[in-house]
Amino acid sequence: MLRATEEPLRISICHCHACQRRTGSVFGVQARFRLESVVIRGQATKYVRTSDSGGTGTFYFCPVCGATVYYQLEGLDDVVGVPIGGFANPNFPAPQVSVYEECMHHWVTLPDGLEHEA
Template identity: 75%
Template structure:
């Protein structure tokens, strides 16, 4: 079984998973742009049963662009987001792919909220594109 470890910058908060991601996606929504400080966020989703979390987290809850809420768990020391949960997707934990710091991580297969995508971003044609 694969094991992947995601951590915050100071390594106080960590997440370990023992399964391949259910989905890896790119999100261009304005909230992900603000959360990451970049032009999009890249995240992987895992079954909650395959995830072990250690360390202290602070939670930020925000309304989503399609209704519902997202709860984002970040390190209270360094501020890095390590995982999140969406109330619309029960039993699933999302993890920013950058928290794994692994260049061999599976590539995204879905791109969402493309109406907010910066015009200079170019993505593979063979992925699923959702406005």
């Protein structure tokens, strides 16, 4: 179980191949929180994966259902990433930024107003 005690630092859509494989979808949507603002309880299974940029991310999964609960990226030790779907809240704020768009499927349409990072 994970609970955030603060608003996210950033909410993003990632189109990289690693996120596509991790989610089984065409992109991942996640929120980043300060590590000290996240309360994590329960057990998790850990998997280290290499990103498209060559850095590593440590992903923590529910050992019962296999869902990604949270992850930490190499070099961002004070930040926790959480897939938005894990909150099961249709009122969760919309993403602010879209990354790795060079991997984006041609039929994906993004909402207006997103920042586009190279």
